[in-house]
Amino acid sequence: MIHKTAEVSGTAIIGKDTKVWNWCQIRENVIIGNNCIISKGVYIDFNVKIGNNVKIQNNVSIFHGVTIEDGVFIGPHVCFTNDKMPSAINSDGTLKSSSDWKVSKTKVMEGASIGANSTILPGIVIGKFSMIGAGSVVTKDVPDYKLVYGNPARVVKCLK
Numbered sequence: 001m002i003h004k005t006a007e008v009s010g011t012a013i014i015g016k017d018t019k020v021w022n023w024c025q026i027r028e029n030v031i032i033g034n035n036c037i038i039s040k041g042v043y044i045d046f047n048v049k050i051g052n053n054v055k056i057q058n059n060v061s062i063f064h065g066v067t068i069e070d071g072v073f074i075g076p077h078v079c080f081t082n083d084k085m086p087s088a089i090n091s092d093g094t095l096k097s098s099s100d101w102k103v104s105k106t107k108v109m110e111g112a113s114i115g116a117n118s119t120i121l122p123g124i125v126i127g128k129f130s131m132i133g134a135g136s137v138v139t140k141d142v143p144d145y146k147l148v149y150g151n152p153a154r155v156v157k158c159l160k
Contacts, residue, residue: 009054015052033070057116065103065122072108075116075134080106084120109144118153 002008006024010113010136014020015034024042033052041059044050048062051070058076065082084105091097104123107113110155112126113133120126125141132138133149133156145160 009046011072027064039076051110066106068108069110069112071111074108074111075114075118077117078114078120078125079118080120082106083123115149127157 002014002020003022005022006020006026008014008020008026009028009030009067010069011028012026012030015036017034019031020026020038020040021040023145025131026036026044027067029047030044031088033054035052036054038056039058043061045062045064048066050068051072053070054068056074056155060074060077061072061079062084063080066080072152083101084104085102088096090100106122106124108126109128111129111159114126115130115136117134118132118136118138120138122140124145126132126138126142127142128143128145130142131147132142132153133147136153137151138148138150143155145158146155147157147159148155
């Protein structure tokens with residue numbers, strides 16, 4: 001099911017039983033697995049890969065360089081970033097082009113949960129079945145089965 005207001009590139013691959021709700025934008029060469037929920041207002045940038053059974057809540061931004069494995073939950077208003085030193089212009093004042101960006105890859109591993117309004121900095125690995133508390137700013141890798149929260153997010157509990 002793809003809502004009539006969603007914009008989905010013709011080169012995107014959407015898996016069986018995945019629901020794409022209103023006002024979503026799914027860019028070129030995105031791969032989304034089976035049985036996912038892409039909620040209202042989600043932006044998925046080009047070349048992003050999303051596994052099976054993933055639930056993405058309203059107004060999430062997922063920029064290129066991000067891979068999301070199976071069974072991940074992403075709360076509302078989460079933002080994934082992909083450039084450690086973003087700017088609009090080069091040092092000579094010219095507008096940056098796509099070749100001027102240095103994208104850092106981010107990976108969210110199986111079963112992880114990311115709380116509402118969290119920001120994920122580029123180049124991060126979020127471990128298996130880890131949990132990120134709402135409003136956190138994730139600046140370092142999150143180990144498997146750990147609860148992190150805060151700004152910057154820190155390990156506060158083992159979940160296994």
